[in-house]
Amino acid sequence: LSIGFKTDNGQAVTVVEDLSLTAAEGETICIVGESGSGKSVASQSIMRLLGENAFIQQGEIRFKGDNLLNKSEKELRRIRGKDIAIIFQEPMAALNPVFTVGHQLREAIKLHSKRKGREAKEYAIDLLRRVGISRPESIMNGYPHTLSGGMKQRAVIAMAIASKPQLLIADEPTTALDVTVQAQILQLLKRLQEGSGTTIVLITHDLGVVAEMADKVVVMYAGQIVEQADAESLFDRPLHPYTQGLMHAMPSLQKAAGANDERLLSIPGTVPALNRLPQGCRFHTRCAYTQECCKQSTPPLAAAGENRLVRCWLAVPPTGIEQNATAGGN
Ligand code: SF4
Ligand code: MG
Numbered sequence: 001l002s003i004g005f006k007t008d009n010g011q012a013v014t015v016v017e018d019l020s021l022t023a024a025e026g027e028t029i030c031i032v033g034e035s036g037s038g039k040s041v042a043s044q045s046i047m048r049l050l051g052e053n054a055f056i057q058q059g060e061i062r063f064k065g066d067n068l069l070n071k072s073e074k075e076l077r078r079i080r081g082k083d084i085a086i087i088f089q090e091p092m093a094a095l096n097p098v099f100t101v102g103h104q105l106r107e108a109i110k111l112h113s114k115r116k117g118r119e120a121k122e123y124a125i126d127l128l129r130r131v132g133i134s135r136p137e138s139i140m141n142g143y144p145h146t147l148s149g150g151m152k153q154r155a156v157i158a159m160a161i162a163s164k165p166q167l168l169i170a171d172e173p174t175t176a177l178d179v180t181v182q183a184q185i186l187q188l189l190k191r192l193q194e195g196s197g198t199t200i201v202l203i204t205h206d207l208g209v210v211a212e213m214a215d216k217v218v219v220m221y222a223g224q225i226v227e228q229a230d231a232e233s234l235f236d237r238p239l240h241p242y243t244q245g246l247m248h249a250m251p252s253l254q255k256a257a258g259a260n261d262e263r264l265l266s267i268p269g270t271v272p273a274l275n276r277l278p279q280g281c282r283f284h285t286r287c288a289y290t291q292e293c294c295k296q297s298t299p300p301l302a303a304a305g306e307n308r309l310v311r312c313w314l315a316v317p318p319t320g321i322e323q324n325a326t327a328g329g330n
Contacts, residue, residue: 001059003041003050005274013275014057016042017223018301023167023216026193028200030210030231032246033220036271039203042220043169046201047086048076063167082112085160089172091152094159095144101128101155102140105162112163127158132188150181154188161192168193171203186212207250211235219243222271222282225301228309239310241287242267281313293318 003016016038023029031039044050046061048068061068063084068076080086088094096104105124109115115123121140128136131154144152153173160168170189174182186209193200202213210217214231219240227240238244245267269286272278278285284294293313301309302316310316 001042001045001061002057003038003045004055004057006053006055007275011275012055012057015054015223015274016045019059019220019225021216021218021225021228023199023201025166025199026197027215028193028202028213029216029218030202030204030214031218031220032204032207032210034205034271036222036274037220038223039220040171043086043171043201043203046167046169047080047084049086081108081160081165082163083165084167084169085163085165086169086171087153087156087160087173089175091149091156091176092144094156095152097144100141100143101147105140105155105159108159108162123162124158127162128155130161130192131155131158132184133158148181149177150185153177153181153185157185157188157192161196161198164196165198167199167201169201169203172205173202174209175204175206182209183212189213207246219246222277223274224282224311225309226283226311228301230307233305233308239304239308239315240283240312241289241314242283245286281311289314 001016001019002014004012005015007013019038019042021029031042033039041050041054045056046063046068056069063079068079071079095101102121102124105127106120109120109123124140125136128139133139133151133154139147139151139155144155147155173189174185177185189200190213192198200213202209204210210231217227217229217231217234218225219227219242221242227234227238227243234243235247238247249266267286272282272285278295280296281287281290281294281299284290287294291313297318299311299313299316301311304310304315
C-alpha cells in the first residue's frame with residue numbers, strides 16, 4: 001500500500017510507501033515509530049478515514065478477503081464501527097460533549113444491533129462493567145466532561161466493542177493518560193481481546209507499550225517499514241539501528257541500566273520532511289553506522305531470518321561492497 005498527500009503547491013508526496021502487513025485473527029500488531037513516520041496515516045487508511053489531501057497511490061487493503069478500496073461509502077459505513085472499530089489518543093474525538101455517556105453508548109448499540117430500549121440500556125451497563133467501570137449506572141447519566149481521561153477512554157472502548165468488532169485499530173490509545181492509567185487501559189484491551197478474539201492494530205511511538213502488547217511489530221521510519229518481526233525476536237535482537245535507537249530511548253530500560261532521567265539516551269535529530277528525503281537510506285542522517293553505500297542507495301526491505309524483515313545495508317549488505325561495521329549497539 002502506498003499513500004500520497006497533495007501539497008499546497010499541487011505536488012504529490014508519498015507518505016506511506018510499499019507498506020505490506022498481515023494481521024491474523026486474535027493477533028496484536030503494533031506499528032511503532034516517531035511522529036511523521038506514517039503510522040497514523042496507514043491505520044486511518046484501513047477505515048478509509050484519510051483526509052481530503054490524501055489519496056491511495058497503489059495497493060489494496062483486504063479485510064476478510066475483500067478489498068476495502070472497492071467498497072462504496074455506504075458499504076464502508078456498515079463496516080466502520082461494526083466489523084472494524086477505531087479508538088484515538090484523545091477520547092473526546094469519539095465522544096459528543098452534549099450527550100450523556102449512556103445516550104451515546106445506547107446509540108452505538110442501536111446502530112449495529114437489534115437491541116433497543118431496555119435491552120440496549122442493559123447491554124450498555126454490561127459493556128461499562130466489562131471495561132472496568134464499577135458504578136456504570138451513575139456514569140450512564142453523566143456527561144463526558146465529568147469523567148477523568150482514563151474513564152473517558154474506557155467509555156470510548158465500551159462504544160468500540162459494542163458491536164464485537166473483528167478488528168480494533170487503536171491509535172496511541174494511552175498516550176494522553178498518566179502512566180498508571182495507561183497500564184490499566186492496556187491490560188483492559190488485552191483482557192477484552194482474550195475473551196473475543198479481536199485483532200488489534202495498535203499504533204504507538206512507545207516501545208514500552210509494544211513490549212506490553214505486541215505479537216508482531218512493524219517499525220516505520222519516514223513512510224517506510226524499516227523492520228518487521230515478532231515481538232520476542234525484536235526485543236531480543238533489534239536489527240535496524242533505528243529500532244536499536246528507539247530501545248535505548250525507552251525510559252524503563254535506561255533506568256534498569258542505571259541511567260538517570262536527565263541523561264535519557266535518544267536518537268539525535270528528527271524524521272526528515274517527506275518532500276525533502278535524503279538520498280539513499282532515509283535514516284542515514286541520524287544513524288550511528290552510516291557508511292558510503294547508505295548515502296548512495298536505498299536499502300531494500302529484505303528477509304533477515306524467519307519472519308523477519310529489515311531495511312538496512314548492515315543486515316543485508318549490498319553485493320560487492322566490503323562490510324566492516326556490524327549491527328550492534330545493544
Ligand atoms: Fe544506518 Fe546505513 Fe543501515 Fe541506513 S542502511 S540504517 S544509514 S547502517
Ligand atoms: Mg499519529
